[in-house]
Amino acid sequence: MNLHTLETVVRRLYADAEFRKAVVSDPVGALSEYRLVEAERVAVTKLSVQMAGGPSFYAKPAGFWQ
Amino acid sequence: MVQPVPWVRVAEIVEGALAGCGLPYALRGLLEVPLRQPGKLLAGSPRWPALVLASAEAAGGNGAAALRVAAGVEIFMAGVDALDEIEDGDPSPLVEMAGSAQALNAGSALLMLGQRVLADVVDDGVAPEMAHRLQRTLLDAALTAAGGQHLDLAAARHTVSPDDAFQIVQLKAGALVAGIARLGAQLGTDDEATVSLYGEWGRHWGTVAQLENDLRDATDDVGKRDRERGKGTLPLLYAGRMPDSSSQDFDPDAPGQIDAVDFTQVVIDVERQYAAAALAELAARGQDVAPLAGLMG
Numbered sequence: 001m002n003l004h005t006l007e008t009v010v011r012r013l014y015a016d017a018e019f020r021k022a023v024v025s026d027p028v029g030a031l032s033e034y035r036l037v038e039a040e041r042v043a044v045t046k047l048s049v050q051m052a053g054g055p056s057f058y059a060k061p062a063g064f065w066q
Numbered sequence: 067m068v069q070p071v072p073w074v075r076v077a078e079i080v081e082g083a084l085a086g087c088g089l090p091y092a093l094r095g096l097l098e099v100p101l102r103q104p105g106k107l108l109a110g111s112p113r114w115p116a117l118v119l120a121s122a123e124a125a126g127g128n129g130a131a132a133l134r135v136a137a138g139v140e141i142f143m144a145g146v147d148a149l150d151e152i153e154d155g156d157p158s159p160l161v162e163m164a165g166s167a168q169a170l171n172a173g174s175a176l177l178m179l180g181q182r183v184l185a186d187v188v189d190d191g192v193a194p195e196m197a198h199r200l201q202r203t204l205l206d207a208a209l210t211a212a213g214g215q216h217l218d219l220a221a222a223r224h225t226v227s228p229d230d231a232f233q234i235v236q237l238k239a240g241a242l243v244a245g246i247a248r249l250g251a252q253l254g255t256d257d258e259a260t261v262s263l264y265g266e267w268g269r270h271w272g273t274v275a276q277l278e279n280d281l282r283d284a285t286d287d288v289g290k291r292d293r294e295r296g297k298g299t300l301p302l303l304y305a306g307r308m309p310d311s312s313s314q315d316f317d318p319d320a321p322g323q324i325d326a327v328d329f330t331q332v333v334i335d336v337e338r339q340y341a342a343a344a345l346a347e348l349a350a351r352g353q354d355v356a357p358l359a360g361l362m363g
């Protein structure tokens with residue numbers, strides 16, 4: 001997993017409203033400049049949708065280590 | 067097939083192993099301490115046995131052998147956890163009760179007893195070659211986790227990157243869950259490609275579970291041991307709250323910190339997708355993945 005790229009994208013989602021909107025409407029195009037694999041792109045898109053007021057993508061913790 | 071709720075039988079094997087281990091009475095009492103801590107079968111939380119039995123059931127494994135393997139893993143992991151607490155400097159009921167030296171001995175004894183229980187699967191009709199393979203799987207996972215623990219302990223003294231923190235999670239929790247998922251699967255199939263998929267699922271699922279735990283520890287007022295120890299978990303690293311920080315309070319609403327939670331959730335989501343993909347591939351190979359999916363919630 002490319003944590004550095006993911007970190008860059010998440011920080012940009014917070015700082016750049018236009019980028020956030022673009023990721024929601026066209027994730028493949030908006031994220032094309034970043035080398036994300038599909039699962040990473042899907043997760044980032046879920047976060048963008050959540051930040052735009054959509055459903056939370058936080059899964060309920062299974063609590064394996066609780 | 068494994069029975070739906072076989073915890074009583076697994077607990078009987080654990081208690082039988084303790085009673086018949088031939089150790090001095092006082093040491094047996096110490097061995098019971100980690101086995102009765104929260105998160106353990108004898109405390110009503112069959113975490114590791116559930117993983118063994120879910121994998122064995124998914125692979126169509128031998129029921130009696132699966133119960134014994136589950137018991138062996140429970141004892142072995144109690145030893146791993148006891149030693150981990152001592153190494154990490156976490157509160158240890160065993161150390162409080164008997165001191166560090168006796169606690170180390172008890173933790174080591176649990177590792178040995180767990181392996182002995184595992185070796186006894188030959189009594190359940192498992193071929194000696196398979197019993198050897200099961201032991202090897204458990205020990206390989208534990209050795210990988212020991213390597214991860216070495217990095218984790220070293221990281222407590224040095225600045226670590228998010229990549230380092232992620233690697234440690236994979237090498238510890240990821241490797242242990244992967245190994246134990248493989249162990250259960252080996253009771254039902256000798257197809258190495260299928261067994262590897264169980265390991266793949268376990269590696270990602272174990273990583274998810276540990277990151278969820280780290281996130282809870284970073285954000286929950288109750289469980290803030292990681293912050294107090296200055297541990298470089300992924301959410302704490304991302305929030306920039308390392309040991310040299312003047313404050314150890316994690317405020318998820320503070321500027322620059324809410325995205326630490328989101329960032330960790332993104333990583334968790336990616337790992338969940340990989341775990342789900344491994345399950346889908348197992349299902350395509352005819353494995354009954356419902357018990358594993360049930361563990362994922």
